[in-house]
Amino acid sequence: MKLEENIPFANVHRIGSKNDSVRRGKPRGIIAKFLHNKDIMKVKKAARNLKGKNFYVNEQHPTEIEDRRKKLYPLMKEARKNRANKVIMVRDKLYVNDVQVIPEESEFVFSSDTPHRPPRPRHNKRQRVGSSTGSAPDQNDDR
Template sequence: MGVSLNDRLNKMSSVIDTRNKKIDEMCEEVVRLSHRVNSIEREISSINQTNAEFHESLQGISNVFDGIKEQVDKSENEFQNMKIKLDAMEAKVVHYASKRENEIEELIEKNEELTDQTLDLRCRSMKYNLIFSGIHENVPENTEETLRGFLAEELDIDYDIEFTVVHRFGQKNNKRNRPIVAKFIYQRDLDYVLQCAYKLKGKTFQINRQFPDEIEQARKSLYPIMKELRRKGETVKLVRDILYVNGRPYDPEDSGPAETLKYPQRTPSRYGSSSNKRRRINSTPEKH
């Protein structure tokens, strides 16, 4: 019975030791769990802090984007205002350019009118002028006496024609005789000299009316046309830079003389204008 109690006590003691050992193990496990919980809490705290910082960063980014959007909206408004101003300026520039273009066209037109008027005045100032070419030039010489001798010897004009001025023009050249220009006082004398010019046929002398260079160039371009029309039997007359065919101005766009009065062949404008404005002309050719 005593042995049995000891056995029981030993057994109970063994059980208690086992349980104490389990309790110790459980305590150790609790400690480990506690450490793990603390570690998890620290991780959660860190995550929370990171999350807070992230949210703070997001808020900062949101604020930046809000600022950018505000700047974009402001820039867009400024752009629209600038576009409105530019459109207004463009309209003003177009209006100003159109106005200036009209003014330039008016100035060109006035310049052309002045050019025509000046050319007309120059033609009028040369109306009583004849150019004599091929007359021998003496050095020295009295040019008027030389011309009178030519008129008497070559044209059989035996009376004294009155001149306003007689002189040679152009640079002196020993290899050729400079032309003589003579301004007549009376139209009848000039006409008579021209009537007698047929006596120079086959000789080296020439008598021509004097015209400004612009008119002279236009006349030169009309000479072949005039020659061809005469060959065809047409009645042609060249007055200044206008070619008359059967009494009407020649139209270069037609194969023959113009049926109606159209723009005559004339000196091109020095300004290059393609204006169709018609120059004043006589309805019939002049008698010279």
């Protein structure tokens, strides 16, 4: 993947049995849990160096989200055919030109009541927390 620095992992393990992978003729998958979100982003960016090889990198989502994403993949592929479209999938939501696309049974409909921009990445920053010592209204105020 052409990554120069060492990346610390919280946990790494292989899935499936060794006998099953030998029978199928495919290598066993690896699941890695990263310590830092910035390392996930580095690996995802470096994954394009694997193009044309027998390896790939993807995120693992819960089954419910994967089912919703499967419905959106054909629409995403169709939207990407027109290179003028900006197509982003965030977890189980598809945005085409900053408008969320909602699949219906017969056709795809653009939603107008959803936010028009996907959430921005956090870049390893913690959210600010307001102080609990805010100024309370004066109880002796005779307004």
